[in-house]
Amino acid sequence: MVTLRAVAQASGVSVATASRALNGLSNVDPAKAQMIRDTAASMGYVPNAAALSLRRARSGNIGILYDDEIFHDYYALLLNELRVETEKAGYDMSIVSRIMEEGGSFYSHALSRNLDGVVIMQADFRSAEIVRLANSEVPAVIVDCDFKDCNVVLNANTESMEELVDRAYRLGHRRLAFIHGQHGNATDTRLSGFYKGCAEHGLTVGRDYVIQGVFHDKESATEATGRLLDLPEPPTCIFYPDDTCAIWGMKAMKARGLKIGRDISAVGYDGIRMAEMVEPTLATWKQDYRAIARRTVEILCYNIENPGTKTAYQVCIRGCFQPGESLGPVSP
Amino acid sequence: MVTLRAVAQASGVSVATASRALNGLSNVDPAKAQMIRDTAASMGYVPNAAALSLRRARSGNIGILYDDEIFHDYYALLLNELRVETEKAGYDMSIVSRIMEEGGSFYSHALSRNLDGVVIMQADFRSAEIVRLANSEVPAVIVDCDFKDCNVVLNANTESMEELVDRAYRLGHRRLAFIHGQHGNATDTRLSGFYKGCAEHGLTVGRDYVIQGVFHDKESATEATGRLLDLPEPPTCIFYPDDTCAIWGMKAMKARGLKIGRDISAVGYDGIRMAEMVEPTLATWKQDYRAIARRTVEILCYNIENPGTKTAYQVCIRGCFQPGESLGPVSP
DNA sequence: GATACTGATGAAAACGATTACATGGGTTAC
């Protein structure tokens, strides 16, 4: 590790001058500055991040927090965009999960690591720990969970569900079912959009038509789909908590010999890549991953660069309907 | 940020004693030590990682390096397991991609960030930069590329392709085609396994039956599949560079009215989750993501904890065949 | 009772950078 001191010695100047030259400060003789920069480059000098971080209480690191299961497509896609944006903004991205907790906490971890800011991407939003972190002095942005007095970037769950219902309605569907995920912000807002959309068209939603499932889960999707299809008056269109569930659901439909898009329709959520790969292609709601990441990092950076001014942005990213063969006109 | 000095003052001892107490060193009065620990806890003291890192030239950070496209399932799954393992080993995981490069390099980035070690997960392995990093004093493990004198964790590409060919052969397939990815370690070793497997069974492989495609790419998979099916004597079984390509290929087959698993067989690679979700399910080679990650981190940690002893482990992770409906007996 | 030893504690250096302040030579102004 070649230090600034070494560069200074090699250049025959003090560390102060070397530092100034390398940082391009004005008050140093241009010729000498160039010489210093050259020697630094030739020696392969790179500033020590730890020293910098110590000196200016800034680490240049942004932490991405989540519980687990990063590999689901939604998270993978989002994470990828977050990485692009954080790097664009000049930060490194550390992903921190829960496993390391042996008495440690997200909050103290953030503090100890000097994380300049954190993105809470997926977590048990009801845990005291998350609440503490979100309301602490550490700049934070929460994705897809509506926290009071915090920066949140939300998906327009209610509006999107409404639009999906509307699209189904306009294709003639009148008996709509919704298999939703575990309760929480995302599910609750989606449910609300679902009911709202139905109400707007004067559709009654039977109690049996709304089933709680499990996000990304094969068994639950298969079972719930079966239960709906067994109803005396089965739905003509089923909404799923996410694309993965929808695809498993479609498998269950096919297994019963139903022709998807004609006998029955299926609608996913998230717009993962698989949606266009399955057959039939899955109609779904495509999240705008790039926009989510961009706004998240934007807000986070603003909070980092303006310490003291705690903001509470509430941004909503809409996304858009992604057509697919799985949603067809209701058969007469 | 509550510092050690503050804790020491509050406890009425020197920072040295406070440090010793918190680190559980023996030479401090037990009662006093407990008192110090209590005050530290009550004040919410957390050690400053930057200071630690500066003091002990260790950051507790492991860097995961790759070019881009982290969101493909293979990388997402691997990344997830890597995270689990690094956290188990007590490290944080930073993902570093290429975008930040504005004259900066992976190598100097690793140096400046005090990264204790790096995993080179995906990159242009021919670039001078990667070669320099891999051969530098920074502990490094390379995944799925065979570097001389470096720690590498490889997939048993040759053996797995051989086994896949053998399985197809035993199902009666005699005309095997291989759409492979861009050249590089993975592709070359797979090709070698493919030819070896064919040779063992005395199969001749026509020049037209081996096509260079593009990893994870829809267009290339579709086009190459079409080209193979248009041959006067089309293959009875097509191997693909990865599952994504195989799935697109299957779509092309279906589009021609072929019944997959009977008229034609398709075999993927990687064993991503989508493989069991498509219809027909995709026969593929399932990577042992957990084992890859475990060994990678294990070797990396060994190198970190034994500085100076540069190892050059060559570990091979086998994975296993994952059956699927897409590979069936050849029709008579 | 003097000497050596032990064990707890504190003072201070060190890690590698930035930066406030001091210094000193050269220029300008009267």
Next chain:
DNA sequence: GTAACCCATGTAATCGTTTTCATCAGTATC
């Protein structure tokens, strides 16, 4: 010719830890 000023440069403090070394009281040994 002297005062005032400017600009380049160096000295040293600082960030929060760990750790070496010194100190000092108490105890054991002869």
